[in-house]
Amino acid sequence: MLVLVLVLVLVLVLVLVLVLVKENKPDLLAMCQMLAQYPSPSQQHVDHDKGHGRIETRMIDTFIPPSAWLPQGWQPLVQAVVKVVRVIEQKRKGMAQSGEETAWWVSTAVLFAE
Numbered sequence: 659m660l661v662l663v664l665v666l667v668l669v670l671v672l673v674l675v676l677v678l679v680k681e682n683k684p685d686l687l688a689m690c691q692m693l694a695q696y697p698s699p700s701q702q703h704v705d706h707d708k709g710h711g712r713i714e715t716r717m718i719d720t721f722i723p724p725s726a727w728l729p730q731g732w733q734p735l736v737q738a739v740v741k742v743v744r745v746i747e748q749k750r751k752g753m754a755q756s757g758e759e760t761a762w763w764v765s766t767a768v769l770f771a772e
Contacts (some may be wrong), residue, residue, distance in 0.1 A: 674766060676740075676763055676765045677763065677764050678761060678762070679763060685729040686728065689723075689728050690739050690741070693739055694721065694739075697724070699721055699741075700720070700721060700722050710772070711748055711749060711750075712746055713747045713748070714745070717744045718742050720739070721739040722739075722768065736764045736765070737768050738767065739762065740762070740764075742760070742762075743758065743759075744759070745758045
């Protein structure tokens with residue numbers, strides 16, 4: 659019985675949960691956005707994709723939240739906050755267009771930016 663419990667605990671520890679933070683969790687989203695204003699990211703990575711008439715650049719920053727930073731209930735679960743900024747440039751009907759969007763993620767494990 660003890661072995662089974664230990665195996666279950668090990669499996670739970672190895673499971674990575676990555677959750678997109680949306681506007682329906684305004685407290686968590688605000689804390690993630692504020693976190694990016696203070697400490698430097700623990701890691702950064704820039705990735706470029708080209709195809710289908712567009713160029714996409716993704717800038718990824720990972721942050722380790724300080725203790726007691728996140729809203730109650732989230733702090734023990736969140737080990738990393740990830741900010742992904744996507745910039746898309748494309749030509750349509752001969753005109754250049756670009757757009758940018760930012761997504762926030764929280765993870766139960768420390769993540770690498772690459």
